[in-house]
Amino acid sequence: MKLYYSRGACSLSPHIVLLEAALPYTLERVDLATKKTAAGVDYLTINSKGAVPALELDDGKVLTEGPAIVQYLADLKPDSGLAARAGTFERYRLMEMLNYITSEVHKGFSPLFNPKISPDWRAAAQANLEKKFDWLSGFLKDKTFLMGNAFTVADAYLFTVLSWTRPLKIDLERWPVLKAYQSRIAPRPAVQRALKESGLLK
Numbered sequence: 001m002k003l004y005y006s007r008g009a010c011s012l013s014p015h016i017v018l019l020e021a022a023l024p025y026t027l028e029r030v031d032l033a034t035k036k037t038a039a040g041v042d043y044l045t046i047n048s049k050g051a052v053p054a055l056e057l058d059d060g061k062v063l064t065e066g067p068a069i070v071q072y073l074a075d076l077k078p079d080s081g082l083a084a085r086a087g088t089f090e091r092y093r094l095m096e097m098l099n100y101i102t103s104e105v106h107k108g109f110s111p112l113f114n115p116k117i118s119p120d121w122r123a124a125a126q127a128n129l130e131k132k133f134d135w136l137s138g139f140l141k142d143k144t145f146l147m148g149n150a151f152t153v154a155d156a157y158l159f160t161v162l163s164w165t166r167p168l169k170i171d172l173e174r175w176p177v178l179k180a181y182q183s184r185i186a187p188r189p190a191v192q193r194a195l196k197e198s199g200l201l202k
């Protein structure tokens with residue numbers, strides 16, 4: 001399998017999951033500005049949506065959309081505990097969380113990366129994101145991980161998007177629960193290795 005990724009992007013989430021599941025993979029970097037891969041291929045021929053992540057399977061099929069990719073990977077290793085078994089109510093709980101992270105948190109960050117954003121728009125976008133942080137803080141208050149006591153694909157995703165608070169200079173001190181959560185996830189060997197392989201850590 002090959003993961004198409006970009007440094008610092010949401011592709012870090014499936015990268016962490018590949019490592020947590022001990023699945024074999026290769027990586028290919030994508031320049032999101034030029035839509036060229038490191039091998040010089042037009043990325044739009046791989047994912048016509050132009051976004052990372054994309055997962056190319058050994059039979060040539062390409063799966064896109066982070067939440068779908070991480071569930072696919074977890075299901076290749078059902079004993080890993082990275083996702084509740086398909087068809088169980090717990091699996092719908094996981095999908096509920098992945099959907100919240102993707103539509104509310106991940107896409108809540110997106111305007112803040114737009115260099116053309118006006119100060120008023122930035123303030124409104126950040127205030128909207130802060131409401132999501134408030135909710136997540138309450139949700140995680142008495143939990144080690146999003147789904148309870150075990151690390152799942154939802155944690156790989158939330159950790160990834162929370163890491164964007166650093167380049168955006170959003171101080172997580174206001175949300176000690178989220179800061180503690182980040183500190184719990186960061187030292188995981190899979191997380192450290194994914195950060196190194198994607199060039200985010202030396």
Ligand SMILES: N[C@@H](CCC(=O)N[C@@H](CS)C(=O)NCC(=O)O)C(=O)O
Pocket residue numbers: 009010011032049050051052053064065066067102
């Ligand atoms: N709906 C997609 C969104 C992925 C996404 O937003 N990727 C960003 C990086 S975090 C990207 O590739 N942006 C460049 C672009 O869309 O052209 C998913 O959940 O996988």
